[in-house]
Amino acid sequence: MEGSIPMRTAPTKVVASESPWRRALSDFTSSRIAVAGFIILSILIMSALLAPYITPQNPYDLQQLNVLDKDMHPFAHGVDGRTYLLGTDDQGRDIYSGIVFGLRTSLIVGFGSTSVALVIGVFFGLIAAYFGGWLETIIMRVVDLQLSFPSMLIALILLALIGPGLDKVMIAIVAVQWAYYARTVRSAAIVERQKEYIEAAKCLGLSNARVLFSHLLPNSLPPIIVVATITLAQAILLEATLSFLGVGVPVTQPSLGGLIKKGSDVMLSGEYWVSFFPGMVLLVTMVSLNLVGDQLRDALNPRIKK
């Protein structure tokens, strides 16, 4: 009783003409910490894009490495007088450059596999919701079966099957993640499907594709965006973990997980920097993604309107 009083009497301050998207935007920007996360994320993306221009060397071009500069501390000076900001690994690779190039890989894998998984998942989720029947049963059975196993396990087995490599990692992540989208989109679309405007659209004789993509899809968009931020973070983490385990991106290519794996071999001798700094960057990426994701979820969730 008492809890309901404030709610009932609270005058709605929302202006009637405000669109839901703008509302979500203002909700989002109301959290300073989420905005900070967004800014950090933008910086990370920019530096990954500009990697060759902001690093002293291409750390995976063996010609550019100087073996004499191996196992250097952070801020140490190399034989040719240059400073290694974050030290070097056992091949004389500049850790800072390695991180920026590794971040590039992480983001390519993250955005690449997330968008492919999104397209596949949304497609299957929509047709399952729209057509129903046996098609829905088959799709959702596969989804349920897949989601009942940890994504880590499925990715590991898939990679054991198809072998390591950047493209293989992305395939494995797509295979793991499409199911999340399919389930989310289906449940959102099923709610929409029962509304009258879909019936009206069908009565107007619109084609199935038209109803699916211009009516069902836009209304399923908010949950898709939320799932996307979560799976993006998961994809990046999964790639790093798999590369660390040695079944993901091979050590001859840049990746944060691979760098950390390299570092783990030399850590016991006190060479902490090879593992520490790439991990920090990975951590910052994950935190900022999760902060943005959390706030997006609150902003886009119509049930948590305060």
Add this chain to the structure above:
Amino acid sequence: MNTSTRSLLLEINSLQTWFDTRAGTVKAVDGVDLTLARGEILGLVGESGSGKSVMGYSIMRLIDLPGRIVGGSIKFYGEGTQNEDLVNATSDRMRRLRGSHIAMIFQDPMMSLNPVLRIDTQMIEAIQAHAKVSNKVARDRARDMLGKVGIPSPEERLQAYPHQFSGGMRQRVAIATAMLNKPELIIADEPTTALDVTVQAQILYEVRKLCRESGTALIWITHDIALISGLADRIAVMYAGRVVETGLVRDVIAAPRHPYTAGLMGSVPSNNPRGKPLRQIPGMTPSLSNLPKGCAFAPRCERATVTCQQVPQESPVGAEHKVRCFHPIESIPAQSRHDRIKV
């Protein structure tokens, strides 16, 4: 049955319970005076949002943030207590008063019993929270009390879980739990609203009987003025966080003096001639965060004048009959009343 001849149990003076929300301060209870004698049954009547439930929770000191009691006093003259003001009592003191001296019954019996605990657990703990009693003794008392509120085969029912009871039975369990420690005051927050009409009547009758037998005072919070007229000794009508009229049931029901009370009476179906549309009070309950100046009922009141922009004070209109209105309805014979209050 009047307050002066019996000793006082509860004395509430200008109580204010406000809720700070983003939309502003909601004055759910704003300056309520009430008294209650030992063993008296008081009906607290009002529409939803009038602040009547908040009143009950305030006495129990069960107001959660953002709500808080900002002013006034609640004097409790319980047995073995030192005329303390509940507003200032420590939380530990309140814990010991709750359930032993003052008990409460809630509106929805489906929600007020913990679904994962057995009935005996929930009853025995209520006894043991206030007295060092062995499990066996506490259990016997719980069983006897279940029997008293009309639950068949109480011994077996003690071992049941709440979901195995019907709504009416659950409310009986809640009532039995409330009465376990022979409290001096029970606050019942619309306890029969969620029940079937037939069950409602049974429970009403039994609670009244139990209270009379044990001399327990009762505050029965309800929106149903017809129901309360058969149950209570005295009635207090709340509107927008204030008590607008209070008096003995027979006085208030026979001749309501506040236009709002009259409106409430008028909207009871059985008080209306057959075939004619039901009388209703025009307008809506005002928002408690944005009350009109002066008398809150004025915008809906056909008797309102410029004077009503002031806050009316409580003024006596008869023995124990008080009303908060500048233009109270004159005392008139009941028969002609309907003709006067046209809506």
Add this chain to the structure above:
Amino acid sequence: MVVVVFISMYALGDPTEVLIAPDASQEVRDKLKQELCLDRPLHEQFFYCFVGNVLHGNLGISFVHDVSATQLIFDRLPATLELAICALLLAIFIGIPLGMLAGLKPQSPIGKGIMTGSVLGFSLPTFWVGLMLILLFAVTLKWLPAGGRGETVQILGMQFSFLTRDGLIHLLLPAVNLALFKIALVIRLSRAGTMEVVHQDYIKFARAKGLSTPRIVFLHMLKNILIPIITVLGIEFGSLIAFSVVTETVFRWPGIGSLLIQSIAKLDRPVVVAYLLLVVFMFILINLVVDVVYSILDPRVRLGGRS
């Protein structure tokens, strides 16, 4: 599922390449292939060798270790179970109190701090945290060992670490590492549960009865929020086993997880198959156990038929 396991494993690569010196004669190669049942066509491999062997509980001999794959897995299983159960207990006994505290005081600095911590817990890369734990406690402070199982005690023919001091010391870091993610999860679940339960009428009624705060919190509230948490945690136990792959690799913990990674790297097919079958079996078992526990905890399910 079995078919998926078979296909994935038998397409894994040719183990003869790994097991035999490149200059070995064709004769040696064929002999090995025959031994490993690799000389037959794929469908025969499946029906004759694989299904037949599975039914006999025989998943083949490990190419690398030269013992039965089943034997190898079961030798390593206690270590993983020990680790996973410890992590689960940590998640319960750290996560629930913290989550309830955050749920009871969501606006306080403590409540907000705990929530920030749990966001961090979700974001931390498990394997990296493991390395940092080693760096801090083993390399820098030298308080705890960097890896391995330490001294073990044999019970019912299985080796366990948690009964010796040395073993416990070895167990601590890996268990904390594995539990980190689950602690964050339990904090979120119990916070959400507490915030919902706190406004229920039955909690108000319990307060109106004059019960003490500890009794309300630890009996009335805890028992209600425990039901969803136990359900989720039961299912998450499976993922603990899966994620122990990472923790075991970091801490060189000799369980089935590190065995799996080694076997994938060496194309040791029978071991990978045995691992997979075991994990699938365990997932089924866990789901059963969760159902049973759930019905014990929630009287509405348990007595549903009778009432």
